[in-house]
Amino acid sequence: MLKAQQIQTDYSDTAQCPCAKISIPLDRFINIQPTFHQICSSVFVTDEWRNELTANLSNMSYYVQIGDYRAFISAHLQFVSGLCQQSIVQVNDAVRSFMSTSLVTGQLLSQTTFYTRLENLLSRARTNAPTIFVRAFQLARDINHGNGLMSVYGSNFEFVTRRNPPAVVSTLLIQSKIYNETTNCLCAQGSKCLNPAMFTSPTHVEIKGLHIGCLPSESLLASTFECFYDSNCIDLIRNHMFGNKNRTLALPLNDSNVFNSNYNPNTTINNIASELFIEDWSMKAHYDRYFTECTPTNCFYSYTERANPFYVATTLLGLYGGLTVVLRWWSPRLVKLGRQVQIYYMRKRRNNIIPVTT
Template sequence: MVALCDLAETTTTDAIDSFLETRLVVSQLSDESLFLSQIQVIVESFQADTQTAFGREIDVIDVLKQGNLLVSSLGTSNYFTAFYDYYYRDFPVYSTSEQFLDQNDAWENCQVSSKGTNLVAATDTQNIAHWIPGWRFGCYIDEALFASTLECYYNITCLSLLRNVYSLPLEVQVLKVTNDSRFAVDTTIGTIVRQLFIEDLAATFNFTGYFMACLPSQCIYTIVERRSIITVITTVVGLLGGLTKAIDLVVPRAVRFIRRHGHKWKRIIKVKPKINTNTTVTC
């Protein structure tokens, strides 16, 4: 379990380092509330993706282990028997798969599936068997660990039994139940491992740094509002006053200009009288 914890820590650290190298690309500058909500979604997606990638690594190990029919060195997945063959005068060795109960209390053969596990019993000094709450054993030690829980470590009686049975020299402190943890007492170790042993992923957001990095050269905004009747009247009066002022400035100048230069456009019409001459000749 310590090795799994170290592996989860390394995976998380590498994922965070890679995440910090990514850039946030947006089409326009976001306000603080929108920025915080976007970053929160990104962080949650990052955590889910990291957990999924770590879980796939565990699944690959399971597939390789099951596909190659690996035999546990503890003898929990298979047991071997040898019988003397009088015909061949040999001792052939036969491998038989162990069987364990699955989640539906149905027997599973380790050759078919390695998910089956059974409860663990410990015998005290008086040869009395006691079930250890939360402890399981199965085809492989990792599968048994993932199916187990930490319930025993919350119980002083259970820890005392373990110390007596296994002669543990170290003093193990009893875990305290707290509401701050998102993992319940009966949460399987497999669930905790796949969630990278993380209680909460804290992230700090720096909106000021984001704003300064994306500082715009100019800001344009539009205010849409409905004009009041007083504003409309004031605007019309202002337009009329401006028009009157323009007329006062333009019309006098136009009249003076016309008077000064109007004669240039006058036509001078000369009337030539028509004389009728009647000549009478008398012979």
């Protein structure tokens, strides 16, 4: 392997080392370890923490009516957990699919070309991985809104009764809920109507980064994880819930990791989910394993060598010596031939008869 690498380094333009095996499965020489957003490995997506937080929560319809976040928090936590789980499944499937493909190379690749080729392939796989998930997810959201399905939380539509006297029988109607007093956004017209999330009882306290709206899923996607980076915000949630506040320790997300993260605390959950919560695909490639699979038996190369003065002098001397031998053989014969030609013409001149007229 070292000899082949040296040849490729010294004669990079012309070196050719044919592979005995031109199609090599990627899993023979690379390992991939995906890393996900830290929310997916935090206590906030566990059933234990969610169940303890909402253990004594009741009268949900009341909290829906007054727009209190207590009506949404359980659904939001379940949805985040589901998004994380589905993202992990999708990414692992993408990794398995990528590893099952083959690297096709007729010639042994140099180390630089080898790593560059793999990085390009992995980058393409990472870009394509969310595509299927995002399309299916968006289709489900569109169908849900298009069918006008009423949320079990009653957050998009509500029942109202009307009675027109003197009639005794009341009419039960379904009425669209309105969010955002400034724009009067109707859930019947769109599922993305939002209000800032807040606890409204006993006092109004806004929760940073979080929203409520027509559907818990849509309001969560428009939210951020800012609150989960802030211990004061987490304490605010715990203090307004009625569950056991002391059993499960809920540490805030590590904001020091933000500098190495693809996402800021104020990145919307929709954008993070669209990237399948991926932080990084760590790839470890082994060139020595690739070389073993390629198994080149021979390497061919060509080069142009510039003649040195010694070589030039030797060549000229050799040429001079060759000319000497040739001339030594031909010179006597050329002289002899010249004399014969001269004698021939002299004899011919003597035999000429010149007539004289008297």
